[in-house]
Amino acid sequence: xxxxxxxxxxVIPPTLIGTLVWQGRKxxxxxxxxxxxRPSGQEADKALRALFEPPPTGxxxxxxxxxxxxxxxxxxxxxxxxxxxxxxxxxxxxxxIATAEGSDLDCAVYDMATPENAQSIFDKEKSAxxxxxxxxxxxxxxxxxxxxxxxxxxAKLTAFDAKAEAALPAVAHSLKEKMK
Amino acid sequence: xxDGEQPRxxxxxxxxxxxxxxxxxxxxxxxxxxxxxxxxxxxVGVTAAMAVGSVALGLGLRTRDGHGKSKxxxxxxxxxxxxxxxxxxxxxxxxxDAAANVRRAVEAMGGxxxxxxxxxxxxxKPNIGWNRLPEQAANTNPDVVAEVVKLVAAAGASKIWVTxxxxxxxxxxxxxxxIEKAAKAAGATVVRPDAPAFREVDVQGKLLRTADILFPFxxxxxxxxxPVVKQHGLSGATMAMKNxxxxxxxxxxxxxxxxxxxxxxxxSMIKPTLTIMDATRILLANxxxxxxxxxxxxxxxxxxxxxxxxxxxxxxxxxxxxPTSLGFIVEGMKAGLGTPExxxxxxxxxxx
Numbered sequence: 001x002x003x004x005x006x007x008x009x010x011v012i013p014p015t016l017i018g019t020l021v022w023q024g025r026k027x028x029x030x031x032x033x034x035x036x037x038r039p040s041g042q043e044a045d046k047a048l049r050a051l052f053e054p055p056p057t058g059x060x061x062x063x064x065x066x067x068x069x070x071x072x073x074x075x076x077x078x079x080x081x082x083x084x085x086x087x088x089x090x091x092x093x094x095x096x097i098a099t100a101e102g103s104d105l106d107c108a109v110y111d112m113a114t115p116e117n118a119q120s121i122f123d124k125e126k127s128a129x130x131x132x133x134x135x136x137x138x139x140x141x142x143x144x145x146x147x148x149x150x151x152x153x154x155a156k157l158t159a160f161d162a163k164a165e166a167a168l169p170a171v172a173h174s175l176k177e178k179m180k
Numbered sequence: 181x182x183d184g185e186q187p188r189x190x191x192x193x194x195x196x197x198x199x200x201x202x203x204x205x206x207x208x209x210x211x212x213x214x215x216x217x218x219x220x221x222x223x224v225g226v227t228a229a230m231a232v233g234s235v236a237l238g239l240g241l242r243t244r245d246g247h248g249k250s251k252x253x254x255x256x257x258x259x260x261x262x263x264x265x266x267x268x269x270x271x272x273x274x275x276x277d278a279a280a281n282v283r284r285a286v287e288a289m290g291g292x293x294x295x296x297x298x299x300x301x302x303x304x305k306p307n308i309g310w311n312r313l314p315e316q317a318a319n320t321n322p323d324v325v326a327e328v329v330k331l332v333a334a335a336g337a338s339k340i341w342v343t344x345x346x347x348x349x350x351x352x353x354x355x356x357x358x359i360e361k362a363a364k365a366a367g368a369t370v371v372r373p374d375a376p377a378f379r380e381v382d383v384q385g386k387l388l389r390t391a392d393i394l395f396p397f398x399x400x401x402x403x404x405x406x407p408v409v410k411q412h413g414l415s416g417a418t419m420a421m422k423n424x425x426x427x428x429x430x431x432x433x434x435x436x437x438x439x440x441x442x443x444x445x446x447x448s449m450i451k452p453t454l455t456i457m458d459a460t461r462i463l464l465a466n467x468x469x470x471x472x473x474x475x476x477x478x479x480x481x482x483x484x485x486x487x488x489x490x491x492x493x494x495x496x497x498x499x500x501x502x503p504t505s506l507g508f509i510v511e512g513m514k515a516g517l518g519t520p521e522x523x524x525x526x527x528x529x530x531x532x
Binding site: 076080128130144 | 309311312313315316347348352356412413414415418425433436439465466467468469471472473474475
């Protein structure tokens with residue numbers, strides 16, 4: 001009896017380890033796959049902040065830029081967080097920007113693990129009623145909103161009045177130029 | 181009332197099962213005295229475990245104040261009013277004027293005087309979670325909130341609070357939603373979710389035993405839920421039951437891990453007087469945050485009931501969703517919180 005019990009207990013750990021290793025080898029879907037080569041966390045954070053330094057032409061940052069990690073993402077977008085986390089979200093930079101005319105717009109740039117992850121979340125959130133921007137197929141504009149993806153970044157700009165809405169394309173282009 | 185309460189499974193193992201287990205444990209060796217000792221030891225062990233468990237449960241319902249002394253936590257009251265036989269159970273009003281829709285719907289439900297008595301303190305709970313304009317439909321329409329405040333004031337309430345725990349920065353949310361200004365102008369006291377506004381409460385939930393809750397929900401005699409209808413990335417939709425996330429401080433990540441059961445757990449904790457659901461504009465996609473007007477649909481509809489499951493089922497139909505496809509509606513029905521078959525309720529539909 002003791003020998004059987006010992007044998008069973010001895011077999012369990014290698015079986016568990018084997019199962020975990022085998023599952024780990026299964027390739028994830030391409031859109032969820034994380035990049036093996038990407039900047040370290042600190043470098044990526046620095047690059048994310050640098051998108052707003054200096055602020056997009058003709059604007060100023062109203063309050064300090066806030067970075068959110070995976071856990072903090074719920075504090076910014078609540079129940080929308082898991083669809084980002086499932087696609088290898090790394091960090092979010094959120095900022096409220098004021099135009100020269102004093103209009104406000106909300107700017108959120110999501111740093112994803114790979115360009116494929118950024119495209120995946122763009123495709124997931126693309127509104128059926130939003131229009132693709134002329135000459136920029138990776139961008140859509142809905143009333144009061146401008147959304148695009150470039151390299152590993154996914155950006156959502158939201159306007160709070162008509163003047164801010166008019167400023168959205170210029171702000172988006174300014175951010176895109178800095179996305180390496 | 182105990183509509184939402186479930187009988188708890190006991191920890192006591194039936195005596196017959198103990199005996200059977202004892203037989204199996206000692207079976208075959210013929211050592212009866214040894215068997216008796218084991219049974220006695222097992223009984224002592226079970227009794228001791230039950231005693232320790234009871235003490236631990238008792239202590240779990242108490243907490244320590246700042247001086248290390250134990251204190252008993254307050255509980256949430258039952259805010260419902262008695263049902264009237266034959267009365268309208270759900271009112272749906274459609275029309276271009278949101279405030280008028282609220283007035284007509286509440287009137288169809290018997291008038292605010294049926295739900296709020298003179299001198300009572302009332303908390304009104306809209307969705308003020310987001311740094312968004314009313315047109316972006318992420319928050320409750322400010323005109324709807326203001327009209328509810330006016331009706332409650334006209335019924336003779338001695339105190340009216342309007343409050344919510346915002347997801348984005350509260351100052352921005354309360355201002356940009358237009359709700360702070362509208363509610364104050366209508367006569368309410370607006371409570372922002374700053375740290376002193378929370379109180380630890382024994383909520384007796386399945387997932388949450390205690391919770392930090394905005395004080396008006398503890399102090400109020402009546403609670404009126406005023407949610408907006410939105411698509412939601414994780415739960416499928418957010419309407420009446422999900423709106424209770426906004427009375428809690430600092431537990432969102434934990435509650436999102438088991439979203440449907442968490443929604444029902446919260447909805448079981450608080451028993452509102454009335455729910456006035458805002459579908460003036462609804463958010464069809466990219467909820468709960470939204471932002472693009474391309475995702476917003478003008479519905480010009482207000483629905484009122486004391487059955488939150490029925491209202492959520494109706495709201496789901498506005499979003500083009502099958503109510504039974506939403507886990508929290510199914511779980512809410514199972515928990516006895518209401519019925520998704522809202523057409524089976526005595527319903528009055530006006531306008532449109």
